[in-house]
Amino acid sequence: MEKTIAGKTVNVNEEGYLTDFSQWTKEVGEELAKEQGIQLTPRHWEVIDYVQDKHKKDEALSVRGIKKSGVFDVKEFYDLFPGGPLKKATLIAGIPKPKSCI
Amino acid sequence: MKNLVILGAGTSGTIMANHLVSKLDKKDWSITIVDQYETHYYQPGFLFMPFDIYKPSQVVKKGQKFIPKGVNYIVKEVELIVPEKNKIALADGEELPYDILIVATGSKTAPQETEGLIGPNWYKNIFDFYTYEGSKALREKLRNWEGGKLVVHITEMPIKCPVAPLEFAFLADAFFKDKNMRDKVDITYVTPLSGAFTTAEATKVLQYLLEEKNIKVVSDFNIERVDQENNKIIDYAETEVPYDLLVTVPTNMGDELIERSGMGDDLNFIPTNKETLQAEAHENVFVIGDATNVPTSKAGSVAHFEAEILMENVLAYAHNKPFKEKFDGHSNCFIETGGGKALLIDFNYEHEPVEGTFPIPGIGPLQLLKESRMNHMGKLAFRWVYWNMLLKGVPIPMVPSKMTTKGKKYKTQ
């Protein structure tokens, strides 16, 4: 599916996740965050950098991993992205949500 | 004389030894394989043991039986890999130099990673089924369990055979129905993911299974700790799920050896080129099976497909030729749904599982992403195929290492 956001046309799946990370820009990220009711702060951007870095290295994302990283504590992560923090952070960062094979 | 060393004689290492023994010139190359245990476990059988479908004796054999003649087999623990010096140190101090190294040390459960998981009730009303010991202990428990809240739980991804916990929930439903006590058991499936199914296609065609079997789902649950005193698991958002019997899949990690050797990521998986299967950091080190960080399922079928590609690439490397073959992430997996039926999925890095026919496009006889008895027969036959074909590196008829898109119903985008 195509979607126009921040003046750009991007491809997204049924759940609104970007299907091509190369189409992501900071402006797109900001707009996606607004759709989730989140106003991005510098702390949010640190989380976004962290999950994008994991994605580029093909490393798995988990809340426990975030705790172990020492960069954020989990409480803060939940406060920054209320609801499903991994689901929301990945959506805004333009990368796939953590998934299983089916 | 040059040395090729394989670490780990599980599914992947054993297949590689069988592939390479006939392909590498014996005059130039000596092949050695090392494993800490004498026993080879058929891990897919750990799913069936708790329900008395397989006996313990059907899932263990002596590893030696599957190591071909001409390969030097060492049963010892590996202490360290020193890639800068191209050598391995074994736990007893012995050293093995290598020219080419294949790391096939797999992944294993790490229950110590979750607060409160290992405690007084571990193997009393808290079990895993991802180890031989856990699966066997759970079998004893289920024989006499009188019912209550059964919670099937995944700690975090990735785990090997990611569908096994869901299969466990399905088989549990069938097991308690058979024992005429399904009304006494409440089954809840707890996952850190966004649902029991995470692709839109699978959710659409498989959601009915959960309703039909009356399995409740708690999603987005990121466990913080187990409260053994009050029999509940608690997540970071402070959601609590009470249990009478907790069947959990603990964090899966690569062996500590990888951490000791400074070669892994946070979970001790080795950063690996997903197409060539070469370690990112060392050109004469290759990685296969559950030990890699490549983004496909950790499964025996994947190890089998990877092995065909890796054999070509190792031979190319040994003869100073460029790599020709690229792994596409092919995975193929039967999913038990209980009551003598199963699903089958076939996918790779690029294509998610969809409906269709397999292995002959348009004909089958197996159906993709649809329940059938035939698929269940396929799952049971996998044990025979594993011991008699897969480990020996015999190609499985009509199932090539690279996935075909033929016979599959992809939506055009």
Ligand SMILES: Cc1cc2nc3c(=O)[nH]c(=O)nc-3n(C[C@H](O)[C@H](O)[C@H](O)COP(=O)(O)OP(=O)(O)OC[C@H]3O[C@@H](n4cnc5c(N)ncnc54)[C@H](O)[C@@H]3O)c2cc1C
């Ligand atoms: C419950 C369950 C169900 C499953 N169902 C299926 C299924 O239906 N289909 C499917 O395809 N796959 C299934 N799998 C997954 C499959 O079993 C694994 O993906 C496969 O065995 C991986 O092979 P491997 O060689 O990479 O690792 P393993 O087979 O685990 O082998 C690793 C070997 O390395 C050795 N080792 C590790 N560290 C050291 C060390 N420091 N020194 C010496 N030796 C060491 C270990 O002893 C072990 O023998 C299932 C797994 C489980 C747990």
